[in-house]
Amino acid sequence: xxxxxxxxxxxxxxxxxxxxxxxxxxxxxxxxxxxxxxxxxxxxxxxxxxxxxxxxxxxxxxxxxxxxxxxxxxxxxxxxxxxxxxxxxxxxxxxxxxxxxxxxxxxxxxxxxxxxxxxxxxxxxxxxxxxxxxxxxxxxxxxxxx
Numbered sequence: 001x002x003x004x005x006x007x008x009x010x011x012x013x014x015x016x017x018x019x020x021x022x023x024x025x026x027x028x029x030x031x032x033x034x035x036x037x038x039x040x041x042x043x044x045x046x047x048x049x050x051x052x053x054x055x056x057x058x059x060x061x062x063x064x065x066x067x068x069x070x071x072x073x074x075x076x077x078x079x080x081x082x083x084x085x086x087x088x089x090x091x092x093x094x095x096x097x098x099x100x101x102x103x104x105x106x107x108x109x110x111x112x113x114x115x116x117x118x119x120x121x122x123x124x125x126x127x128x129x130x131x132x133x134x135x136x137x138x139x140x141x142x143x144x145x146x
Contacts, residue, residue, distance in 0.1 A: 008043030012080065017052045020065060024135045027053070034076040045079035053133065058141055063087050068129045070094060071105040105130045 015030045015037075037046060053069045054062035066084060070093050073081065083090055092098050104123055107114055108130035116124055125144050131137045140146075 008041070009045060011041070011044040012047045013037070013041060013044055014047050014049070017048055017050075017069075019056045020053050020133055021056045021139050021141075024132075024139055027133060028135055031072070031076060034073070034078070037077070046077065047080040048073060048078060048082070050081040050083045057139075061141065061144070063089065064125060064129050064144075065133065066090060067093055067101075068105055068126060068133055071102050072109060072130070072133065074102075075106060075109070101126050108136070109134060 015033050017030055018026045020027065033040075034046065037044075050066055050069055050073070051062070054065035057065060063084070066087065067090050070081065070083070070090055074094065083094075089098070093102065096102075101123070104114065104119075104126055108127055114127055116127065119127065128137070128143055128146070132139050132143050137143065
């Protein structure tokens with residue numbers, strides 16, 4: 001973009017995320033893109049419509065989907081996102097105030113074993129949600145009840 005005198009850090013790329021209940025595999029494709037992004041577009045930033053992941057599932061499931069997706073994107077260098085500004089737990093996650101929850105989601109992403117019997121209900125819900133988002137389990141509106 002030098003020819004247009006636009007500095008790379010002023011360029012934001014949106015890899016486009018689809019809802020988890022439509023194309024779980026697309027989320028993995030976008031994650032692979034984000035891993036390559038620094039090499040493809042050095043110095044550029046990334047952004048995403050975070051709530052796209054939860055567009056379609058029942059309203060009560062949307063916050064945890066958005067929160068887990070934020071943890072995953074945060075780990076992969078996402079610079080900004082369009083989010084639900086009323087979700088205070090999402091604020092905490094984005095500010096790094098939920099390190100235990102983030103660590104659990106990272107364990108799921110890394111394929112580490114997790115003893116579900118030792119988790120609180122809230123922790124188990126984050127693990128279950130991460131498994132759905134990452135394609136380890138098939139999406140259904142009742143994934144938290146299983």
